[in-house]
Amino acid sequence: EKPYECGVCHARFAQPSQLKIHTRSHTGEKPYICEDCGASFADKGKLTGHKRTHTGERLFKCDVCGKHFATKEYLKCHKRCHMGAKPYKCEVCGKTFGLRASLAQHSNVHAETRPYFCEQCGKTFTQQGALRRHQRIHTGEKPYKCRACERTFTDITALRLHERTHTGHKPYGCPECEAKFSQPSALKTHMRIHTGEKPFVCDECGARFTQNHMLIYHRRCHTGERPFMCETCGKSFASKEYLKHHNRIHTGSKPFKCEVCFRTFAQRNSLYQHIKVHTGERPYCCDQCGKQFTQLNALQRHHRIHTGEKPFMCNACGRTFTDKSTLRRH
Missing domain, CATH: 3.30.160.60 (Classic Zinc Finger)
Known part of the structure; x- marks a missing residue:
């Protein structure tokens, strides 16, 4: 009762x-x-x-x-x-929930109640806890600390995901190549290697990228900005990640290993590209001449042979080139 x-x-x-x-x-x-x-x-x-x-x-x-x-x-x-159990049902729309608290929060959608108001930006929330988490964006407060490296986070979910970098727990597996990741967002980004999806486009030259930060780094090719310098040879780079990859030339480090032939690579993307040698996968086909490629960007470079497009220009003499590497050599 x-x-x-x-x-x-x-x-x-x-x-x-x-x-x-x-x-x-x-x-x-x-x-x-x-x-x-x-x-x-x-x-x-x-x-x-x-x-x-x-x-x-x-x-x-x-x-x-x-x-x-x-x-x-x-x-x-x-x-x-x-079990897939969702015992809590909304009496208004019939939607079901696994948690009673989720149902209670959902009920506010029908009541249109968002009583919690951020004084900084005016955004409203259905729950006080959501407002409190949001306010940390303005205050910069990060109360959750990783005990392994002392890095701090605004919410406990971000901390839990980060902790997997220390424990090695990677529950999100790629169905194409068996790579594993600690976060679903990392898997989503990785899948673009297989699908060829590159949603971030440079408005200067049309180059496309799988991640927004890669586009930001790429834009420095046009501006000439290279804030990260190698302490060994003095060469500078547009991003810290590019510098990290470059340093492997000096150290000889090749941490990415092919499980088929045991060849090692300095960069993960190089390993992914190499794996297609074993699988024979060449999914990108030129509709002009039928030539096939293992990667979408290789097909895009090839297309310029047919179109005559030369998007990379030398700032010194104005000469244009079909690809960045030729411009660099020039």
Whole structure:
């Protein structure tokens, strides 16, 4: 018997204390505050569980995947991802949720309630916790610290993802080449190597890139800016990553190894390109002459033979070239 009903979402409870705690999911009231990071919670049990994120204590283990959790409740909620269970249903639109708190937050969509207001930029939020996390953008506060390297983060999710760089845990696998990644965003970026997708385009020369920061570095080719200098030979580079790759010439380091022929490479992309030698994969075909290529950018360079396009110009004499390497040699 559950005689106590929530007036907002109609969830029912056996005890008034349970209803009181539940009501806080709608009001945003979180009276229990963590002394370490300032995070607040609707009930004391969740605060106790949260404190284990600072101590690293995770007592409860999932018997399906082996993942550990700080509280029994977190484990119970996690198990629903294996079972696909979503027992909490919105009475307005019928959408179901795995967590009661997710349903309570969703209910605000129908009520159009966004009572929490950022005084800095005017953005509004459905929950006080979301506002608090957002405000760290303005304050620069990063209360979550990695115990391995002391790097700090604005929220605990970012910290958890970062910690995988130390533990080596890489749960996100590429279906094409079996590369593994610690974050889903890294896998998404990696998949562009296989699909050829390069959504970031230079408005100067039309060069395309898989990541925005690569486009930013590329633009320095046009501006001539090269702020990163090699201490060994004095050569300068547009990005810290390019300098890191260059330093392997001096050190002889080739950390990326082909599992088929054991050849090693200084850069990961070189390894990916090399693997196609073994697979015979040449997915990019010229529609003018039928020649095939292992990479999209190689096809794009080849196309310039047919179009006569020469987008790379020498600032000294005005002569133009089909590719950057020829310009550099010139």
